[in-house]
Amino acid sequence: MKKHNFYAGPSILSQQVINNTIDAIRDFAGTGLSVLEISHRSKEFTAVIEEAKQLFIELLDIPEGYDVLFLGGGASTQFCMVPYNLLKTKAAYVDSGTWANKAIKEAKLFGEVDVVASSKADNYVWYPKDFTVPTDVDYLHLTTNNTIFGTELRRDLDVPVRMVADMSSDIFSRPVDVSKYDLIYGGAQKNLAPAGVNFVIVKKDALGKVDRAIPTMLNYQTHVDKGSMFNTPPVLPIYTALETLRWYKELGGVKRLKELDEEKAACLYDAIDNSRMFVGTTHVEDRSIMNVCFVMKPEYKELEKDFVEFATARGIMGIKGHRSVGGFRASLYNALPLESVKFLVQAMHDFENK
Numbered sequence: 001m002k003k004h005n006f007y008a009g010p011s012i013l014s015q016q017v018i019n020n021t022i023d024a025i026r027d028f029a030g031t032g033l034s035v036l037e038i039s040h041r042s043k044e045f046t047a048v049i050e051e052a053k054q055l056f057i058e059l060l061d062i063p064e065g066y067d068v069l070f071l072g073g074g075a076s077t078q079f080c081m082v083p084y085n086l087l088k089t090k091a092a093y094v095d096s097g098t099w100a101n102k103a104i105k106e107a108k109l110f111g112e113v114d115v116v117a118s119s120k121a122d123n124y125v126w127y128p129k130d131f132t133v134p135t136d137v138d139y140l141h142l143t144t145n146n147t148i149f150g151t152e153l154r155r156d157l158d159v160p161v162r163m164v165a166d167m168s169s170d171i172f173s174r175p176v177d178v179s180k181y182d183l184i185y186g187g188a189q190k191n192l193a194p195a196g197v198n199f200v201i202v203k204k205d206a207l208g209k210v211d212r213a214i215p216t217m218l219n220y221q222t223h224v225d226k227g228s229m230f231n232t233p234p235v236l237p238i239y240t241a242l243e244t245l246r247w248y249k250e251l252g253g254v255k256r257l258k259e260l261d262e263e264k265a266a267c268l269y270d271a272i273d274n275s276r277m278f279v280g281t282t283h284v285e286d287r288s289i290m291n292v293c294f295v296m297k298p299e300y301k302e303l304e305k306d307f308v309e310f311a312t313a314r315g316i317m318g319i320k321g322h323r324s325v326g327g328f329r330a331s332l333y334n335a336l337p338l339e340s341v342k343f344l345v346q347a348m349h350d351f352e353n354k
C-alpha cells in the first residue's frame with residue numbers, strides 16, 4: 001500500500017533524494033567507498049559541503065558578508081548558541097509557541113530578555129503582531145513557523161533592529177530577505193535532510209561583539225574560520241541535504257516551492273473550512289502552510305481516535321496532533337506531493353460520509 005507521509009519531523013524526503021543517498025552509501029562519488037566511511041576532509045566530501053553552501057546562497061539569494069554553516073546539536077543547541085554569541089545586554093523575543101519559549105529560556109541565561117509579545121494565553125492559536133521592538137536590544141528573535149501550533153509568519157518584518165530567526169520548519173518555502181537578519185538557523189529534519197545537522201546562515205560582522213568567553217565548539221567564529229570542519233560534521237545528513245538542495249534547484253527554486261506549498265495548503269484548508277466535522281485550530285490569517293492543525297468539532301470530538309485509525313488503515317501516516325493541541329496535524333513539507341494532500345482530503349470526505 002502506498003504511504004502518505006505527514007509526519008512533523010523527522011519528515012518526508014523526496015524519493016529521488018533517498019535513492020541518491022542510497023547510491024552514495026553504496027559507492028560515493030566513484031570512490032568505491034561508502035559516504036559513511038570516508039574522511040570528511042577527503043576532496044570528495046569537501047566538494048559536497050562546498051556545493052551545499054553554494055546552493056544555499058543561490059536558492060536563498062544570500063548577500064555578500066554571510067556564511068553558511070552545517071553544525072550538529074539540533075536546533076535546540078542554537079537556542080543557546082545565539083545568545084552566547086550575539087546577546088550583549090538585552091534581546092527581544094517573540095513568544096509564538098513551544099520552540100520560541102525554549103529559545104527564551106536559554107537566552108535568559110545570558111542577559112536581559114524582553115518578551116515583546118506572546119500568544120501563550122490563547123494556547124498560541126495566533127501569531128503575535130503589532131508589537132513594538134525597543135531600539136536598544138541586540139536583536140529580535142522570531143520563530144517564523146510554529147511547527148507544533150500551526151501558525152506562521154510568512155514575511156520578513158520591518159523592525160528597527162537586526163533579526164534572528166528559527167526557520168527550522170519553513171526554510172525553502174518562500175523567498176527570504178536575508179539582509180534583514182544577523183542569523184537564520186534551523187534543524188534540517190523538517191524540510192531538508194534527516195536529523196543530525198543544523199544550517200546556520202550568519203552575518204559575519206555580527207560576530208565578535210560580546211565580551212564573554214565562548215567555548216570553542218559553541219563559538220560561531222570557530223566554524224566560520226574552519227568552514228564547518230573544525231570537528232567532524234554530520235557527514236551523511238549533509239550529503240542528503242545536498243541532494244535535496246539540488247532537487248529544489250531542479251524544481252525551480254524557492255519561488256516555485258512557495259507556489260507548490262501554497263497550493264497544497266489551500267487544498268487542505270479548503271476541505272477543513274467546508275467540513276461538517278473538522279475545524280481548524282488557528283486564526284485564519286496566521287495559519288501555517290507547512291503544518292496544518294485541525295480537530296473534530298465538539299459534537300464529533302469522540303471520533304478523533306477513529307479518524308486516526310481510519311486514515312492509518314489507508315496509508316496516511318503521522319497525522320495525530322501534538323499532545324499540546326490534540327486532534328490532527330498534517331505537515332505539508334516541500335517533499336510531500338499534492339496527490340498526498342488530495343488523498344487525505346478524500347479520506348476526510350469518506351469518513352464524514354460513513
Ligand SMILES: *Cc1c(COP(=O)(O)O)cnc(C)c1O
Nearest residue numbers: 074075076099147166168169187
Ligand atoms: C523541530 C524544531 C526545533 C527543534 O529541533 P531539534 O533539532 O530537535 O533540536 C526547533 N524549532 C522549531 C521551529 C522546530 O520545528
